[in-house]
Amino acid sequence: MDSPPTSAGARGEPPRPPADRIRDGVLAILRGVAQVDFQPGHWTGLIFLAALFVGGWQFGAFGLLGCVTATLTAWLLGVPRDRISAGLEGFSGTLVGVGLVLYLGTSWVTALVVIGAAIGASMVNSALNVLLKSYDLPALTAPFCVVTLLMLIAAPSFHRVWVRHPRNVAPAVAHPGTAVSWTDVWHGFFNGFGQIFFQDKWYVGLIFLVGLAVSSRTVAAVACAASLIGLLMGWWLGAQAANLGAGLYGYNAVLTGIALAGTFVALGPVSLGYAAIGAATAAVTTPAITNTFGIIGGHALTWPFVLVTWVFLAAVPTLSRLRRTA
């Protein structure tokens, strides 16, 4: 990934061979996919991308489109190069693409909407990086959440955008009831990894877990524990079994668990308990956000993870038994 011509010239850097540029760009895109789960490696990104294509070609293709658009926007506007090559400018765009193709349907209009929304997510990402810097808080997937939520609420007002949208209903609408079966449990466990990317097939979730394990055994173990915590909280409080089986109580718990155990808070016995409480809080918060945004046509997305993780990270300086990672 290279900076735009004029900037590069201004910095007096020698031009790099085209093959190197292309390689840098491809790696930045793959890392962008991996960074959805805070992982820095391109191999994990490649496995995640494979999981998306297994879930459906449109998820892989539109996810890539969003990732490339957001990364290119950041590059054109002069975002620092290290952020771009680490994939930190691509992950929100990836989710924008996957989320919008799911809710608006597979069409050329959706592709153009994804391009526009990914540009918007890149703007929100840059803005949040400035606004949150003094609090030492990361933007997380908030850019994706903001832009996708606004687009979903606006969509019914736009005939061309809305005309082919599929009917997406919560699993519990088709299969109501709170009696949890063994299938709900193990499906829900794996779907907790897949639902981060809107995927609801257990084997797709398994591929995402493999991608996490390739990056770090610890992260994979934390993710498994967090997915179970989400399931347990939902089951204990009496959530709908079909929603538990679809992983809807797990995905925010998984992201919150990974964020609080090792990624942004230093690992240790107290921080593991802290991350467990955070994962449980994210699971309970999920239906609150679903019920709130549902009445205006929105979805919970990863808002519960974003809000809970911001609160738990912001509290760390007050809590002498915890400390942030460097």
Place this chain on the structure above:
Amino acid sequence: MDSPPTSAGARGEPPRPPADRIRDGVLAILRGVAQVDFQPGHWTGLIFLAALFVGGWQFGAFGLLGCVTATLTAWLLGVPRDRISAGLEGFSGTLVGVGLVLYLGTSWVTALVVIGAAIGASMVNSALNVLLKSYDLPALTAPFCVVTLLMLIAAPSFHRVWVRHPRNVAPAVAHPGTAVSWTDVWHGFFNGFGQIFFQDKWYVGLIFLVGLAVSSRTVAAVACAASLIGLLMGWWLGAQAANLGAGLYGYNAVLTGIALAGTFVALGPVSLGYAAIGAATAAVTTPAITNTFGIIGGHALTWPFVLVTWVFLAAVPTLSRLRRTA
């Protein structure tokens, strides 16, 4: 109240006798109840607690449960000891307990939900103390508002939590009409103090007023004026008489009045006028918040007070005729 063993050891302090520790803990809890109205004294806390038990044993018991849980959480995670002993880690938990037992019903499940929510309120409190420090703004009852609102919106999705919830309807639903009687006026005046703790019997409100007067005659006088201002604004704009009589236009005005007149803004003729405008604004804002959160199953709680007081406190540095207390 003592810090956890390892921290105490790390600070090289001598161990204190168990009787002293218990006394410190009891005082911190009582001050936690008093701090709901910004009062620092344990006698005021004891009177407030008595008022809760007069309102109903469950309000006293669940309020205590919330206060103890939030205070313990802060202590375990290493919040500075002076905040804990001043009761500043307990007041949001107290309101969490009282509010949730009112809206979810008296049951063991509610008790466990209160424990979880009070832990969450403690996290939000620590986070807000960090985030608001650079603006010199207090967290007020925002931790209670955030956690309780989320729990109320999520509750219908959780069968075990929701199954025994009582039907709480606004007084005006049962008794519609805008003709204000003398009973509405004097009941509303006292209920303005009680509704801060979700109490709607005039004599319970009177006990809370006694608790304020024990702490400070000035505070009690300000609270009386603010309760009247709230009533007058609601009456003049044509609010429902039954809601006025239940104190629903008074409680946010009372809290805002106390906060702006002497607690956070130095007393004086201009600041008294400022506090009066703040109290009136809180009263008018209350139905806006009620109507907004009502459609998703939420309640206004003390959101109007929190939002109006933040705005009026944040504005002070721009206004040369006002100054903050030290």
Place this chain on the structure above:
Amino acid sequence: MDSPPTSAGARGEPPRPPADRIRDGVLAILRGVAQVDFQPGHWTGLIFLAALFVGGWQFGAFGLLGCVTATLTAWLLGVPRDRISAGLEGFSGTLVGVGLVLYLGTSWVTALVVIGAAIGASMVNSALNVLLKSYDLPALTAPFCVVTLLMLIAAPSFHRVWVRHPRNVAPAVAHPGTAVSWTDVWHGFFNGFGQIFFQDKWYVGLIFLVGLAVSSRTVAAVACAASLIGLLMGWWLGAQAANLGAGLYGYNAVLTGIALAGTFVALGPVSLGYAAIGAATAAVTTPAITNTFGIIGGHALTWPFVLVTWVFLAAVPTLSRLRRTA
């Protein structure tokens, strides 16, 4: 505009002749009307005021009432004099008056509500100026948006405020359909300037455009481009034709365009593209905000402009190809 007696005395300034004071006050009010569109000149303010009176005497009268009330409040509380004389304390009050008379109806009660709401807008303005200073973000029309939205949501709970409110329905409710006529296009183009002040007659919008051109040809050109961008985005995505014709996709685009092209971001080829993307984003965001606030009786007001402009301004420090104006 003079400061209150005690402050003036404290500063040891000689008293100014009454005629000068009145002249200063009148100029501050006229600049307050012009600052709605970021323009500093009193002639532009006079033309804008004329446009309001052409739209209806009540818009001019209530707009003036709001502008005077907010400016007086700021003066009485000791806001720095340069902010007041530049009109920066009046523009939100102006919009409060125009918006509330439109939605609550022309009556003495509305006049009193406008006075109260303009005082509230002045408080929010002072608070936002403090809170946003460390991010170098302007308050924009957020004080108007906050206060007016709360008042509109609260209004149905207040019999005296609500009893004479007119039925305001979106143009597309009366005339549904997405087939855009030539009349929709040229009406929509001019109404993009008028809807900033809630005006929906093309010739009123034209007078506002004249007011902009008197202030600056560049600003007028930017506003024309932004109004067209809003129309094009709405048309392309399949918005309701009647809403396009009423200027509902243009007014937030116009304000965002003026804010990002020259007012707060230095003019240049990259920043013109940036402003164009901002204007398009504001147009797409408008129905999201309309649909969200609509279910609680609110309106989009200029929220889309405020939110989009904040994001696009906050992002500038990260983007090396853009820079803020001094």
